[in-house]
């Protein structure tokens with residue numbers, strides 16, 4: 386079974402690729418960077434998800450994970466939202482598709498973080514529902530996951546700053562961030578174990594969204 390993961394060179398995407406390889410799938414990765422995984426069941430393409438015209442031809446994808454993302458880049462909407470749409474339209478809307486998982490963010494729900502980042506992820510939740518209805522005719526599901534903070538390079542500016550990190554932990558009820566491997570496990574569940582939930586989003590955020598102050 387063919388699995389395609391975008392943004393597979395680092396962070397969450399890399400952890401997802403490794404998990405699916407371990408489970409015995411034929412894994413394909415797309416990234417603007419070189420591959421960081423060497424395995425007989427892994428094929429890497431260097432390509433920009435925002436550029437629909439140059440995406441490689443990969444027929445018969447069964448599982449698509451739209452993970453490639455940037456934040457505060459000036460291209461957040463182009464990469465995070467348009468990139469996921471480009472890949473879904475090219476690889477996902479076809480009879481052999483079995484599931485699609487889009488990586489959104491807690492900021493899609495609370496509007497936090499960079500303005501265009503929040504908008505890109507909010508748009509992804511709406512597009513997930515649109516695509517879910519269209520792949521349902523093939524018996525396939527399409528869902529999204531909204532992680533809170535995850536320990537990846539995307540967040541190095543705050544992970545390496547003791548003061549900022551302390552503030553973030555004070556605002557996070559479970560006082561920790563998720564590992565890429567934990568998020569990969571959730572993505573695997575949504576893509577493989579799940580057969581009946583579609584068009585939905587799962588928040589995995591260590592309680593960021595429930596952090597509010599009760600005034601009485």
Ligand SMILES: NC(=O)c1ccc[n+]([C@@H]2O[C@H](COP(=O)([O-])OP(=O)(O)OC[C@H]3O[C@@H](n4cnc5c(N)ncnc54)[C@H](O)[C@@H]3O)[C@@H](O)[C@H]2O)c1
Nearest residue numbers: 392394395396397416417433434453454490534535537539
């Ligand atoms: N890390 C977090 O705290 C967090 C939280 C919520 C959501 N997310 C989302 O999870 C996804 C993965 O984030 P991460 O933390 O693993 O980031 P990361 O920076 O560690 O990895 C992102 C990967 O995407 C690739 N990429 C970037 N632009 C691309 C493009 N145009 N085309 C193809 N590949 C491209 C990068 O080269 C990199 O390999 C992103 O969509 C991000 O918005 C991350």
